[in-house]
Structures are given as C-alpha cells and as structure tokens.
Amino acid sequence: MKGLRCGTSNCEHNECERCMAGIIDIGPNGACKSKIKRDGGELSQIFANYEAAPEADMLDNVDTVVQCSADCIFNVNSMCGLEAINVEDGLVKTKCMTRKRN
Template identity: 40%
Template sequence: MLQLKCTCNNCQHNLKGHCDAGLISVSEKTDCQSRIKRPGGALEQTFKEMEASEEFLQDAPSVVQCDALCVYNEDNRCHATSIKITDTLFSVKCATRVKP
C-alpha cells in the first residue's frame, strides 16, 4: 500500500497529513495539481484538523499520476512505496522525486 504524507498548510484534501483526493496528479515540475485551496486559508485548515477524528481519516490514494522525470515514474504512474508532498514558497511539490 502506498504511504502518502502531505504537509500542505492549505488544501481541502489534506487532513492531518492524509490526502483524500482519490487521485493525485503531479506535473513535470513536480507540482501537486490536485491541490485545492481552502476558502478560509491556513486558519480554516487548522480548524478542520482540530475537528477531524483519527478513525475517519482515509489512507493515501491508490493512484498517483505523474509527469515528472523521476526513477519512480513508470508509464506516468508513481511506483514509490512512500511519497511526501510539501509546501514550498510558491507551490506544493512532490519531495520524493529522484532524477534518473
């Protein structure tokens, strides 16, 4: 099973590091294209995480579609056993990418 850790501070799919997007799309430049900003921003994210019960958190999605040049990319699907998605200054990126 794929393990996904997301540290994005403002995404509707992220709850306590769990992503419920169902399908994650990563661009050529490793940007997470599945991110949807919360209308209330990081403050709303904080409140949602306080309300979230651990037993209702979903595991990582089964499909990560990837267009990046990476050793884990096989036929535009990520085959890494674990993936980390993290905030950068201007975007949300896949931190697991390893260039061949």
C-alpha cells in the same frame, strides 16, 4: 498508495497530513496539480485537522492513486512506483519532495 503524507498548510484534500483526493496528479516539475486552496485559508486547515484528529488512525488506510508526469526515477508508466511519498509546500508551489530526477 497508503503512505502519502501531505504537509501543505492550505488544501481542501488535506486532513491531518493525509490526502483525501483519491487521485492526485504530480506535474512535470514535481508540483501537485490537484491542490485546491481552502476558502478559509490556513486557519480553515487548522480547524479541519482538529476535526479529523480523532479519526487520524483510520485515515492511514486511505488509498490514493498518484499519477505522475515528472522526470523522476520512481515514475513508472505515468504512475508513482513508490509505496510512500511526501508532498509539501515549496517556495512557490506544493511539490513532491520524494522526487528524484533521472
């Protein structure tokens, strides 16, 4: 999936709202189980985004596999069947905001 947009404010895999993990896992409740907090927190995220900004156009070509165990109409054999999803910080966890329950 080339259309994964990640709006989390503190993840090792997030660069300019693109996920660099390669494979992410969306859990049963829609939470991103692949999130790894940066050692420097949100400030470190800001610096990472700044450093990656000149390459942002190339980051659009990063292909990410989205494994999914959520109760969602887009879940096809434990894989996300969409071309693009949005993952963002919720109140408690970082979640797939594109999820639609069956």
